[in-house]
Each structure stands twice: as C-alpha cells, then as structure tokens.
Amino acid sequence: MRQINEKRFDEIIDSMLDVVDKSKGEIYELTESSREEYKVLTDELVETRDKVQKMIVKGDQLEKEVRLYRNRLAQVSKNFNVYTEAQIKEVYETAHEIQTKLKMVREREISLRQKRDFIERRLKSLEEMIEKGSALVSKVSVISNYLTDDFKQISELIEDANQKQSFGLKIIEAQEEERRRISREIHDGPAQMLANILLRADLVDRTFRERSGEEALVEMKSMRSMVRSSLQEVRRIIYNLRPMALDDLGLVPTIRKYLADLEEYNNLTITLSEHGSVDRLASKYEVALFRLIQESVQNAVKHAAAEQIHVNIRNEKNQVSVSIRDDGVGFDLAKKSEKSFGLIGMRERVEMLAGEITINSKIGGGTTVYVKIPLKS
Structure with a gap:
C-alpha cells in the first residue's frame, strides 16, 4: 500500500513540475516580449518628442509671419488706392x-x-507588466525549486502522518520566508530602479519642454542605463534561484562563479579554497551543498555586514566538508536558531543527507558554519 501511495505521490509531483515549468516559461516569454516592446517604444518616444518640439518651433515661426502679414493687410486696407491690384492679391x-x-x-x-501621451501611458503599463512578470517568474522559480529539490525526497523521509504534517508545515513556512526574501530583493532592487525610471521619464518630458532637446537626450541615455541595470538585477535574482551551471559544470565551478559575482556586486572580499579532488557528485549532494553555501554567504552579506568571507571545500575520501567563515557582527545562537527559517532549512538539508552541521557565532566575533556530509555510492 505504501509503494502505491509513493508512486501516486511521485506522479502528482511530476505533473505539478510540468505545469510550473510551463507556466514559468510562458511568463518569462511574456516579460521578455514586454521588455522588447519597451525598448522600441522608448526609442519611438524620443523621436516623437523631438518631432513635437520641432512642430512647436515651426508653429511659433509661422505665427510671427501671420502677425506680420496681418499688419501688412491692415496697411493695404488703409491705403487701398495706393497699391496695385496685383500687390493686394499677393498680400491676401x-x-x-x-x-x-x-x-x-x-x-x-x-x-x-x-501619440506621445499614448506612448508614455503604454510605457508605464509595460513597466508594471515587467515588474509583475519578473516577480511572478521569481516566485514560480522558488516553487519549482522546492518541488524539484525537496518534495522528491519527502516520501523517503516521512514515516507516519504526524511527521508528514510537521514537515509539510516547515516547508510551507520556508516557502513563505523565501517569497518574502525575494519580494524584498525585488522591492529594493528592480522596483526601486523602475520607480526612478518613471521619475526620469517625467524629467525628460520637462526638459524637452523647458530646456533643449540635447539636454533631454542626455537624460534619456541615463534612463536607458537605469533600465539596463534593472534588467541585470532581475536576471541576477533569477540566476541565484537556480544556476544552470550547477547541472552543466558541477559544484566547484558554479560556486566559484557565484562567489565572484557576489563579490563584485557587493564590493567585498570572498575567497574560495579547495582541498582534495572535488569531482562531480550526485545531483542531490551538489544541490544541497550549493544551497548551504549560498544561504551561509547570503546571511553573512545581508545580516552580518561582513567585509571578508572565506569558503573552504574539502573532499575527504568518502565525505565532503564545507566551512563558511565571515568577520561580520555575529549573532546570539540561543535567540536566532529557533526562529530563523534559513537556519532551519540548512539543518533540514543536512539531516536529509545524514550529515552534520555546526554553527559557531558570537556578537561582534563573526560566524563560522561547518558542514560535513557523507558520500554514499
């Protein structure tokens, strides 16, 4: 009976994964399409505003000519007998x-x-679509990660109904915490940038009207740079959720690339050292070790305000050990360990692989996370 239930459970998970992956792809395509349209409309808006400015200048010149010829008509009317019929006709x-x-x-x-107003409204609508689409892709990626990385192993870990209920609640709590974390990243990153872009767009409009086209063009180039930065930030968030290099290159190259990007982005020092030959491992080990290192380093960057982080990976015959050490502010383990979903998730991953995790930290003295996972054939 238990084998039938597990088989049915796997079928449900596979079906959910297919739906989630398909939905994520559709949302991503829609978001990318919106980005392309945004770029085209941005260029068209610059061109349209330039044409409006030229029409205004041309209209002002014609109004001056109209006033001039009105004065001439008035002169002709007062001195009708002085001008010839041809001259009068020419003036009229x-x-x-x-x-x-x-x-x-x-x-x-x-x-x-x-046309300009329509393009501006469309751009604002596209900005909202891009923001919502990026947020949805991130959320769907989180769901897909948990379904792929964790739910596949639930049937092996759960032995009775009480354990299923308890573990399910922890997964839901971890999902909600991950969504909050991603929401904060999007709010503090791309969302803020897009808000600044809206302000810059209004500034460009005022510059066109009140100053000159050249100054407005400079502002527009700056706004394009902000759009590119926002796009890079969204892609960075998506990459952090599930780096494809983990499947293609393995643990160490992926970790090296991830730490290098994180070091450059946050302007701090992160070193990686390797001991022994860390060849390709089974997928469950590589995913777990990557997530453990990722969570530890992110904690050091965001919560510990660390300036230096050192990651050490060691392959010792039938086990892999990892240490992550930072010089951050540290924290009180007694208060933090029971409330942090991040630490709970790290412990769950290690326990699923029959490993051990030790966290040493004190306020003002930095934090060290040590993980040891046995490798089974």
Missing part, C-alpha cells in the same frame, strides 16, 4: 497661405502630442 494670398500652413502645423502638433 500670402497671408492665407501662411494661415493654412499654421493650421496644418498645429494640427500635426496636436496629433504628435496625442
């Missing part, structure tokens, strides 16, 4: 022609303004 026809041109220019200006 020229005045009518200029008025017609002015009307056409003003109508073109109105049309361009409407």
Whole structure:
C-alpha cells in the first residue's frame, strides 16, 4: 500500500513540475516580449518628442509671419488706392497661405502630442507588466525549486502522518520566508530602479519642454542605463534561484562563479579554497551543498555586514566538508536558531543527507558554519 501511495505521490509531483515549468516559461516569454516592446517604444518616444518640439518651433515661426502679414493687410486696407491690384492679391494670398500652413502645423502638433501621451501611458503599463512578470517568474522559480529539490525526497523521509504534517508545515513556512526574501530583493532592487525610471521619464518630458532637446537626450541615455541595470538585477535574482551551471559544470565551478559575482556586486572580499579532488557528485549532494553555501554567504552579506568571507571545500575520501567563515557582527545562537527559517532549512538539508552541521557565532566575533556530509555510492 505504501509503494502505491509513493508512486501516486511521485506522479502528482511530476505533473505539478510540468505545469510550473510551463507556466514559468510562458511568463518569462511574456516579460521578455514586454521588455522588447519597451525598448522600441522608448526609442519611438524620443523621436516623437523631438518631432513635437520641432512642430512647436515651426508653429511659433509661422505665427510671427501671420502677425506680420496681418499688419501688412491692415496697411493695404488703409491705403487701398495706393497699391496695385496685383500687390493686394499677393498680400491676401500670402497671408492665407501662411494661415493654412499654421493650421496644418498645429494640427500635426496636436496629433504628435496625442501619440506621445499614448506612448508614455503604454510605457508605464509595460513597466508594471515587467515588474509583475519578473516577480511572478521569481516566485514560480522558488516553487519549482522546492518541488524539484525537496518534495522528491519527502516520501523517503516521512514515516507516519504526524511527521508528514510537521514537515509539510516547515516547508510551507520556508516557502513563505523565501517569497518574502525575494519580494524584498525585488522591492529594493528592480522596483526601486523602475520607480526612478518613471521619475526620469517625467524629467525628460520637462526638459524637452523647458530646456533643449540635447539636454533631454542626455537624460534619456541615463534612463536607458537605469533600465539596463534593472534588467541585470532581475536576471541576477533569477540566476541565484537556480544556476544552470550547477547541472552543466558541477559544484566547484558554479560556486566559484557565484562567489565572484557576489563579490563584485557587493564590493567585498570572498575567497574560495579547495582541498582534495572535488569531482562531480550526485545531483542531490551538489544541490544541497550549493544551497548551504549560498544561504551561509547570503546571511553573512545581508545580516552580518561582513567585509571578508572565506569558503573552504574539502573532499575527504568518502565525505565532503564545507566551512563558511565571515568577520561580520555575529549573532546570539540561543535567540536566532529557533526562529530563523534559513537556519532551519540548512539543518533540514543536512539531516536529509545524514550529515552534520555546526554553527559557531558570537556578537561582534563573526560566524563560522561547518558542514560535513557523507558520500554514499
């Protein structure tokens, strides 16, 4: 009976994974499509604003000519007998022609303004779609991670109904904490950048109207740079959720790339040392070790305000050991260990692989995380 239940459970998980992966792909494609449209519309907005500015200048010039010819018409009317019929006709026809041109220019200006306003509204709508799409991709990736990395092993870990219920609650709590963490990253990163882009867009608009096109173009280039930075930030968040290099290159190259990116992004010093030959391991070991190192390093960067972090990976015959040491502010283990979902998740991963984890920390004295996992054939 237990084997039938496990088989059914695996079928449900596989079905959920297929749905989640398909949904993530569709959301990502929609978001990328919105980004492409955003880029095209941004260029079109610059062009349209330039045309509006030119129409305004041209209209002002024509209005000056209209006023000039009105004065000439007034002179002709007062001295009607002085001018020849040809001169009078020329003045009237020229005045009518200029008025017609002015009307056409003003109508073109109105049309361009409407087009500009429509593009600006569309850009704001696209910004919201990109922000929501990026957030959804991140959330779906989190769900996919837990389904792939954790739920596959639940049937091996749960022995009775009480254990299933307890472990399920911990997974839900960990998911919620991960969603909150990603939400904070998106709020503090891409969301803030997009808000700044909106402000810059308004600044560009005012610059076009009140100053010059060249100054507005400089502001637009700056805004493009902010859009690129926001895109890089979103991609960094997505990469951190599940680096593809882990499946292709293995643990050590992926860790080396991850730490190098983190070091550059946060402007701190992170060193990696290896002892022994850490060849390709089974997927469950590589995923677990990567997540453990990732969680420890992220804690050191975000919560401990560390300036130096050292990661050591050692392969000792039939086991792999990892240590992560930082010079951060440290914390009180008695208060932190029972409340931190991150530490709970780390302990759960180590316990699932029959390993050991030790955390040493004191306030003002930094933190060291030591993990030892046995390798089974």
